[in-house]
Amino acid sequence: MSSNVQCQHSAPGKDAVQGMPPAEEARRLRTAFSAFATGVTIVTTTSPDATLVGLTVNSFSSLSMNPPLLAWSLFVDSRYRSAFQVADYFTVNVLSHRQAALAQRFAKPAEDRFDGVANRRLDGGGIVLEESMAWFHCRREHSLLLGDHIMFVGRVVEFHEESASPLIFWRSRFLEDRQSEAQR
Template identity: 40%
Template sequence: MSANHLQPVPADDRRALRSLLGQFATGVTIVTTRAADGRKVGLTANSFTSVSLDPPLVLWCLGNNAPSMRDFLTAEHFAIHVLAEEQNSLSQHFATPSADKFAGVAHGETTEGVPVLHGTLATLLCRQHDRVEAGDHVIFIGRIERFDLAGGAPLLFHAGQYRSSAPHPARAA
């Protein structure tokens, strides 16, 4: 494809932009924290990536209109849970509004009071390191303080659907 075939960004067509950006497959995470009033807060996010190994930094993004925005802005710590391929229902559970998203979900909490989910591929306990306002989102940058790594096959999200990973055919041979 030559540069002549590139189209301008559709300013008034959010669906087209979502479809475009949805072509990038991502892992699926659940981010949790403890609100200032003691409530356990959690949400599904696929906007997670590593930033730096030294110091150990990661980031995730939250929409400005998210009901839990104030909770994450005031939290000192948060946990990021990387989901396994069979945890799509857990992802959906935390993506759906609910008075208590932790009811019936196996979890514990850190000494800092952050809720941590049981049975995920990895859990990263992070201290707020920085926040950056960017468009209609806030980028939360966390410094990893502690982690748990179980490993396994990840839950993926691509083109608006949950997906499973598989070894690349060239590697399978």
């Protein structure tokens, strides 16, 4: 089903699509976005008071090989916004298909998400989750306010990768490895 979404702001009381309530249009747009399968990451840093900070993110993307840049985004009202905006460094941990429970843990509010999770700190405050299939330690280059999200751009200063099957997020759920194989 196609939709003609206007890219300009509508006047008060106007719908983005004529006759479509804004809440319904937002739901349809979210459903359409969910058709794109993504990998799953946990982005980490250390706050100025030395608190470990991490959250599940699927808005990760490589940007450039030269220089080595990547990007991810964070909802503007996130409780972790200030920690990432003042951090000089962050680490993107790419999750394997066996880490859905860890992704769910870091996606929900919790006092100490890191409790019992094997990790190590890197110079500058990034945190590597030891079971990650890959990680990218980055110096924050830019943070850009774009709509209702902040995009963080980082320069990769260190990375590691191991062969494993990725955790996939599709249609608002995690796919187990056998499900992703069946979908191919």
